[in-house]
Each structure stands twice: as C-alpha cells, then as structure tokens.
Amino acid sequence: MSGRFAPSTTGPAHPGTLLAALLCWLDARSRGERVILRLEDLDRARCTPEHAAAMRADLAWFGLDWDAIEEQHETADAHAAALDRLAELGVLYGCPATRGDLALIGRLAPDGAHAYDNRSRDRGLPAGGWRASRLALRVRLPDRVVAPHDEGGRDLACDPAAVFGDPVVRRRDGEVTYQLAVVVDDGRSGIDRVVRGRDIAPSTATQMALQQLLGLPTPSYRHHLLLLEERGAKLAKLHGAVGAAELRQHYDARTLCGVLAGIAGLRPDASPCSPQELMRGFSWQQVRPDDVVVRWTGRRLTWDGQP
Numbered sequence: 001m002s003g004r005f006a007p008s009t010t011g012p013a014h015p016g017t018l019l020a021a022l023l024c025w026l027d028a029r030s031r032g033e034r035v036i037l038r039l040e041d042l043d044r045a046r047c048t049p050e051h052a053a054a055m056r057a058d059l060a061w062f063g064l065d066w067d068a069i070e071e072q073h074e075t076a077d078a079h080a081a082a083l084d085r086l087a088e089l090g091v092l093y094g095c096p097a098t099r100g101d102l103a104l105i106g107r108l109a110p111d112g113a114h115a116y117d118n119r120s121r122d123r124g125l126p127a128g129g130w131r132a133s134r135l136a137l138r139v140r141l142p143d144r145v146v147a148p149h150d151e152g153g154r155d156l157a158c159d160p161a162a163v164f165g166d167p168v169v170r171r172r173d174g175e176v177t178y179q180l181a182v183v184v185d186d187g188r189s190g191i192d193r194v195v196r197g198r199d200i201a202p203s204t205a206t207q208m209a210l211q212q213l214l215g216l217p218t219p220s221y222r223h224h225l226l227l228l229e230e231r232g233a234k235l236a237k238l239h240g241a242v243g244a245a246e247l248r249q250h251y252d253a254r255t256l257c258g259v260l261a262g263i264a265g266l267r268p269d270a271s272p273c274s275p276q277e278l279m280r281g282f283s284w285q286q287v288r289p290d291d292v293v294v295r296w297t298g299r300r301l302t303w304d305g306q307p
Contacts, residue, residue: 001028001031001033001034001192001193002028002033002034002035002036002189002190002191002192002193003024003027003028003033003034003035003036003191003193003194003195004024004035004036004037004038004186004189004191004194005020005021005024005025005035005036005037005038005066006037006038006039006040006072006182006185006196007020007021007039007040007055008040008041008043008047009039009040009041009047009048009051009052009055010046010047010051011046011051012051012054012055012058012243012244012245013054013055013058013059013243013244014241014242014243014244014247015227015241015242015247015260015294015301016197016226016227016234016241017055017244018058018059018062018244018256018260019227019260019263019264020196020197020224021059021062021064022062022064022257022260022261022264022275022278023195023224023264023287024195024196025064025275026275026278026279026282027193027222027282027284028193028195029275030279030280030282033193034067035066035067036066036067036068036069036070036189036191037056037059037066037068037069037070038069038070038071038072038185038189039052039055039056039069039070039071039072040072040178040181040182041071041072041073042072042073042175042176042177042178042181043175044175052071054244054245056069058244058245058248061244061248061253062253062256062257062275063253063257063274063275063276068189070185070189072181072185075181075184075185075188076176078184078185078188079176079180079181079184082180082183082184082214083130083169083170083176083180084130085214086139086169086213086214087125087129087130089213091139091140091141091213092125092130092137092138092139092140092169093120093121093122093123093124093125093137093138093140094120094123094124094125094126094133094136094138095116095120095123095135095136095137095138095166095168096120096135096136097116097119097120097136099114102114102115102116105117109163109164109165109202110158110163110164110202111164111199111202111203113164115163115164115165116138116164116165117165118140118161118165118166120138121140121166130170134172135172136168136170136171136172137168137169137170138166138167138168138169139166139167139169139180139213140161140166141160141161141166141167141206141209141210141213142161142209142212142213143159143161143162144159145157145158145159146158146159146160146205146208146209146212147205148204148205148207148208148218148221149220149221150201150204150221150222150223151220151221151222151284152198152222152223152224152284152289154198154201156201156202156204156205156221157205158205159205160205160206160209161209163205164202164205164206167179167180167206167210169210178203179203179206179207179210180210182207183207183210183211183214183216184214184216186216186219187211187216187217191219192217192219192220193220193222194219194220194221194222195221195222195224196221196222196223196224197223197224197225197226197234198223198224198225198226198291199226199234200223201221201223204221204223222284224287225264225287225288225289225290225291225292226291226292227263227291227292227293227294227303228291228292228293228294229241229293229294230293230295241296242296242301250299250300251300252272253274254272254273254274255272257272257273257274257275257278258270258271258272258273259300259301261273261278262306262307263292263294263301263303264287264288264292265286265287265288266278266282266286266287268307269307270306270307292304292305
C-alpha cells in the first residue's frame with residue numbers, strides 16, 4: 001500500500017503540520033509501506049518556492065523521510081486530462097454564482113462552507129469547451145449516497161450533490177481546486193491509503209463521487225485528531241500558529257517529537273524520542289481520538305491534559 005502526506009505550501013510548518021506528518025509517516029512505516037510527500041502548491045498567489053523548501057527542510061529536521069517528493073504544480077497535465085474526461089462525460093458546466101450568491105442561498109454544508117443549490121446544472125460549456133470558459137467550473141455529481149469507509153469510525157456517508165452541492169473543480173481564475181487535484185494526484189500516484197486530519201473528513205464523500213466518475217479507485221481513509229487554538233479553531237497558519245523556525249530555536253528534534261507524541265497520546269510522559277522509536281509498536285489505539293487545545297508560551301508548547 002502507499003500513503004502520502006500532502007501539506008499546502010502557503011506558509012511555514014507549525015505544530016499541527018508536524019503532528020499530521022508524524023501520524024501519516026508512522027502509519028505507513030509501521031506497516032512497511034511506501035509514503036510520499038506531496039507539496040500542494042496550486043494557490044499561486046500564496047504558495048512560494050521558499051515555503052516549499054522550508055517545508056521539506058523542517059520535515060527532514062524532524063526526522064521524517066519519504067520514498068518520493070512531488071510538487072503538485074508539476075501535475076497540471078493530469079488535472080487538465082481529468083477536466084477533459086469530465087467534459088466528455090457531459091458533467092462539467094460553468095457556474096456564474098459568486099460568494100455572495102452562495103451566502104444568499106443561506107445553507108451551510110457540514111464543513112462550514114456555504115452549500116450550493118445546483119442552480120446552473122443545465123448551463124453546460126461554451127462552444128470552445130472548458131478551456132474557453134470564463135466562469136468557475138462545477139461537476140454535476142450523481143444524485144446518490146456514497147459511503148466512504150473511515151477506519152476511525154466516522155460516518156462519512158452522504159449524498160454530496162445534495163448536502164454540499166456540485167463541487168467547483170476549476171476556479172474562475174483558471175486554477176484547479178483541491179477537490180479535483182487531490183483525487184487526480186492520489187490516483188496518479190497509486191495512493192490507496194489516506195491518513196489526514198478530521199477537518200478534511202467532510203470532503204471525503206465528494207472526493208469519492210469524483211473518483212467514481214473518473215474511474216479511479218477509492219483509498220482507505222483514517223481521520224485523526226486536530227490541534228486547536230484556545231478559541232476552538234484548528235491551529236493553522238491563518239491563526240498565527242507558531243512556525244517551525246521559532247520552534248527550532250527552543251526545541252531540538254527529539255524533544256519536539258516527544259512533546260507532539262505526548263499530545264497525541266503516543267508517549268504518556270512526553271519524553272524525547274525520534275519518529276523511528278515511535279514506529280516500533282505503533283498502534284492507532286494509542287492515539288487519542290479527541291482534539292487538543294495547545295498554547296505557545298513563547299518558549300514552549302503546553303496543552304490541555306499535560307502530564
């Protein structure tokens with residue numbers, strides 16, 4: 001089997017990034033399986049080569065190795081081929097709806113975004129095909145329930161077309177969206193196991209529906225805990241989470257690994273260790289299922305339930 005860790009390169013790694021990378025790596029390496037690093041860099045306005053280089057360096061410093069490293073922008077031809085296939089199937093259409101229009105629909109999807117009511121399903125594409133469209137492009141999903149299996153026991157079954165609305169697969173600025181890119185790139189790389197944070201879990205049904213349309217296999221999924229900031233939101237670059245460069249000023253790699261292992265429940269005393277040491281005897285039964293609030297004091301990480 002093959003797994004992957006796929007961080008966005010819109011900023012530096014932070015504690016949540018490193019914990020997600022560690023859990024993905026442990027899952028694969030403890031099984032003797034292949035794992036790749038995919039740098040998701042389709043957001044040309046926010047992703048930079050400097051962020052990508054820093055991400056690679058920080059993960060290597062932390063002690064993680066990869067069987068391959070991919071940069072998502074290099075797979076643009078595969079994304080275009082998928083759009084061609086969706087157009088051939090007659091399920092691709094232009095959508096003029098703006099963010100304001102979606103807000104006026106007044107219905108939130110399970111991921112917190114505004115749901116779409118599929119109002120432009122019959123619009124189709126211009127004479128020149130999807131490449132000539134100046135609108136966002138959506139995919140008309142089949143109106144049926146899909147039921148991805150989550151090893152953590154989460155119920156992911158839903159009718160994504162009804163619950164979320166047909167997904168945008170190419171934005172009006174021409175950039176391919178995460179939903180299409182992740183499906184195409186997982187299929188191209190032979191990924192059959194996906195380990196990621198629970199914040200992505202609601203997207204799984206939409207991704208499975210796209211996989212089925214494109215004739216791609218559906219990986220097995222496991223969604224794990226998140227690190228939260230004090231107000232309850234996911235710890236993220238957007239919220240000013242402490243970056244790896246500052247963490248490295250106060251922690252060596254073994255100490256930080258032990259802290260993150262302690263937060264996740266893998267090491268009750270949070271004592272220093274390496275990913276390779278954690279790999280021996282790793283089990284998901286050790287990993288706490290609930291999210292954890294973490295704080296940065298300016299010199300160290302603290303967390304709820306700290307021993």
